[in-house]
Amino acid sequence: MSRMAQPAIWFEELRRSDVAKVGGKNSSLGEMIQTLSAKGISVPAGFATTADAYWNYVDTNGLRQAIAALVADWQDGKVGLAETGAAIRKLFLRGDWPKATAEAIIADYRTLSLRAGRSDVAVAVRSSATAEDLPDASFAGQQETFLNISGEKALLDACRRCYASLFTDRAISYRQTKGFDHMKVALSIGVQQMVRSDLGGSGVMFSIDTETGFDKVVLINAAWGLGENVVQGTVDPDEYQVFKPLLQDSSLSPIIAKTCGAKEKKMIYGSGSEPTRNVPTSKVERAAFVLDDQAILKLSRWAAIIEEHYGCPMDMEWARDGETGELFIVQARPETVQSNRQTGVFKSYTIRKKGRKLAAGLSIGDAVVSGRVCLIETAKDIDQFVDGSVLVTATTDPDWVPIMKRAAAIVTDHGGRTSHAAIVSRELGLPAVVGTGNATSIFHTGQEVTVSCAEGEDGFIYEGIAEYEEKTLDVAGLPATKTKVMLNLANPGAAFRWWRLPADGVGLARMEFVISNAIRIHPMALVHYDHLKDEAAKNEIAALTKGYDDKPEYFVDNLARGLARIAAAVHPKPVIVRMSDFKTNEYAGLLGGAEFEPKEENPMLGFRGASRYYSPRYREGFALECRAIRKLRNELGFRNVIVMIPFCRSVGEAEKVLSVMAENGLSRGVDDLQIYVMCEIPSNVILAKEFARHFDGFSIGSNDLTQLTLGVDRDAGDLADLFDEQDPAVKWMIRSVISEAGKAGAKIGICGQAPSDYPDFAGFLVECGIDSISVSPDSFMAVKRKVAEAERDRKA
Known part of the structure; x- marks a missing residue:
């Protein structure tokens, strides 16, 4: 035969x-x-x-x-x-x-x-x-x-x-x-x-980010038991993201995101005519990660090997034997959505006006869609679907495909990024928000909503028809510039959206955004958790830090990983991370924060920035920030991260802060660490030469510099006409500090809002000889072209 x-x-x-x-x-x-x-x-x-x-x-x-x-x-x-x-x-x-x-x-x-x-x-x-x-x-x-x-x-x-x-x-x-x-x-x-994953765990893995096509990460979904629940999207799995370029160094652990899913049920072996069945998971299983870090890294290395062998991004299924602990790949196929997208062109959506947030989940795609809800609870009712509606349902399986492709957007109660609803939505080019937990309970057919997948990894459903702007960005043909054009990024969940922009790095990554959104707890409340007086805050902190015996470690882990996703988006180009720059009223708004913050009449000019870092009031909190940066650079491997100190009022204060940082393992020049300072106070300009002896570079914060140069509160509505970043006095300050930095051999850039709001302002900066301009992503292309134009004019 x-x-x-x-x-x-x-x-x-x-x-x-x-x-x-x-x-x-x-x-x-x-x-x-x-x-x-x-x-x-x-x-x-x-x-x-x-x-x-x-x-x-x-x-x-x-x-x-x-x-x-x-x-x-x-x-x-x-x-x-x-x-x-x-x-x-x-x-x-x-x-x-x-x-x-x-x-x-x-x-x-x-x-x-x-x-x-x-x-x-x-x-x-x-x-x-x-x-x-x-x-x-x-x-x-x-x-x-x-x-x-x-x-x-x-x-x-x-x-x-x-x-x-x-x-x-x-x-x-x-x-x-x-x-x-x-x-x-x-x-x-x-x-x-069969792999005895009924006694262990299983899931799906991609060698590419499924939403943005970012090709330097592995995405893993994991749940207890057999893998069908993950594939079908009937369970909310764990999610892990790993940065591929750093996997070859065995001394590093480049896991840049870990989210513990609800995992309410698991599929196990049955018997007779029912070879498999679903059972509820225990409280311990729901609270625990399915994979430890070593298993996450092993699977990720396998994903990179498989991708390299096949020569294209891959979609894989894996299983872990609960008897032996062994990992297996049980399927591998080419990824067929992101790898086929047009690489030089993408759309950017900005919501201008929106109703209240009704639900949230994982964002699939990057679009915004408004429409009317069509709630379908079971597959037997799919013939009731109204074409062009926002499909709201508990979960989908392949039987739903005929109506899914007629939907404007999809919203589900359950599922992760590798669920059926997510995979089909991507293939159909539909925005979807999966794993909301409660969409079928709160929406009704005919209700007008806006589905937004344009705000990062979290997707939102807003009440009513929102006003939004859609832009098509084509990076092909953008001119090269000597002046570096970088990005201002704050949200780790949105960082991968911009990886295709030919940016020269991140000129400003705002630590406080990660703290307020991903951590939500005042660092001092974690250090002194046992002594907190606010019982309600204490209970909420306990829930958020479940699984952490060492409460401060929760802060360190989540801050390091949040910043890592920003650093990964442009690696190996530089990323300037500004240490926390909350005002006291903003710090007080964090969980447990009210017990540690003074009440100030003018927080904008109060206990903020560098003054906090060596103060007994916050020194222990700053130590956690330093630990997170050490983890980010030394354990996760992002040596492209530069640290920046905000609102440093004097040279003496600079010396104190640098001393405290050294005590916490962050010494300028050690392990190639560079430390910059914000230039946002007139004293930074006046004493630029002296500041340059203590720092490797400056970043001009044009908002605060304008406020303090002109004596105008930038938030004062009655004085709005006086707040002008292009005022001659502000320009004099900027020109002066660029000149002094150049003479001292220090790098200098700008991360303020002026170049984003006024692309023509870039011409002035180029004329002054600035090294870099950092702008919001939606302004990047306009500013890049203005910089190229200014450089040509300067040569002429």
Whole structure:
């Protein structure tokens, strides 16, 4: 019998060139076993039935003409999709196995059991269409998978059901949309030894950021038990992000995000006619991460190896055996959405006016859409969907695809970034907010809402029709400039959106944004947690820091990882992180903060910036900030981070702050650490030469410098006309400090709002000889062009 005529082939005999014989999934498993086992990647053993075996089954049972006739009647509009699918599936389920095919499946199953050292080994039975996972189409979730199948009769029954699943309603609809000939797509069955992830965990992994296409991160979703709940989006999984370029250094741990999902249930082994079942997770399981850091890093290294081998971003499924602790890759296929996007062009959305926030979840896509809600609670009601509505439902599976592609946006109660709803929304180019937890409880059909996925990793649903602006940005053809044009970034969740901009780094990363949004707790309240008087705040802090015996470590971890995502977006280019610059009233607004902050008449000119860092009132809090920076640079590996001190009033104060930083392991020049100072007080300009002896560079804060030069409160409405960053006195200050910095050999840039608001202001800065201009991302292209124009004029 020739290999082509073989009913079944072992994975280790297959390569990825065998898609025509065994489909994308199975050929990929063979490819990994043959080529990547030597690199430490573990793939469970198994075998695949061939496309020839499928056609043999079809012809032995005389199905070819019957299927073609049923499909033709549906295409002619004589019968509905559901009726057609049911009729074809019935034909398959009533069919008999050709003797040679059944014998081959049973023989290989017995051998697999023998290899595993147990009789009737439990297997996963997966479908692999012979046209699947091509660059322009992903058949993910279109056919069925059957888990924990044990015994020869059960295996043959599961294989028969796999064949029938080639004609589920969703699979028929998908092939029709993609233009595949139904009679030219065959089905291969993968029979793979089960990993005991029912006792461990499993999930999905991408070697690319699924929302932005940022190609330097691995995204991992994880849940307890078998992986179907993660794939189908019926559970809210853990999420981890890892920075690929730093993975090769074994001394680093570049995990830049860790989110503990709710994981309310897990799929485990069942018995008899119910081989799997869902059970609730325990409180301990819900509160714990599925993977420890070592496992996260190991999977990420595997993802990088697999991606490098295939030469494209990859979508993988993994499982961890609860008996042995071993990790396995159980599927790998090319990622088909972000990797096919037009790289030089992207859209930017800015919401100008919006209603109150009604719900939030994970953001899928980056668009904003307004419309009316259509609430569909179960799949049996999908025929009630109104085209062009915002679909709100608990979760989706492949049966929902026909209406999903008619929706304006999608909102679900459950699911993570790798859930079915998320994957299909990306492929359809729809904004979606998944994992809201309560959307089906708070929205009603006909309600007007705005779905926003344009504000970072969190997506929001606002009341009513919002006003928003859409811009198309095309970075192709942007001129090169000698003056560096950098970005002002604050939100780690939005940083990856801008990775395609040819920025020269981040000129201002605001630490306080991460503290107020991701941490929410006053650092001193964590240091002195046991002595807090506010019981309500104490209880809330306890809930937020669950899992941290050392409360301050919560602050250090979350601050380091939040800043790491900003640093990753432009790595290895420089990122200037400004140490916290809250005012006392803002610090007091953090959980537990009121007990540690004085009440001031004018916080803008009060206890802020450098003065806090050496003060007994805040010194312990500043020590946590320093620990986070040390972790960011030395443990996570982001040595591209430069530290900046805000509101430093005198040279004496500079010396005190630098001394405190050194005590906390941050010494200028050690481990290539550079320390900058904000130039936002007239004394910084007047004594620029002296400040330059203590710092490596300056960053002009034009807002505060204008306020203090002109004596105008920037927030005073009655004086708004007097607040002008282009006032001659302010320009004199800027020109003077640029000159002095240049003479002292210190770098100088500007991170204030003026260049973003007034791109022409960039010409003045170039004329002064500034080294860098840092602007908001939406102003980047306009400022870059103005800088190039000013540089040309200067040469002329």
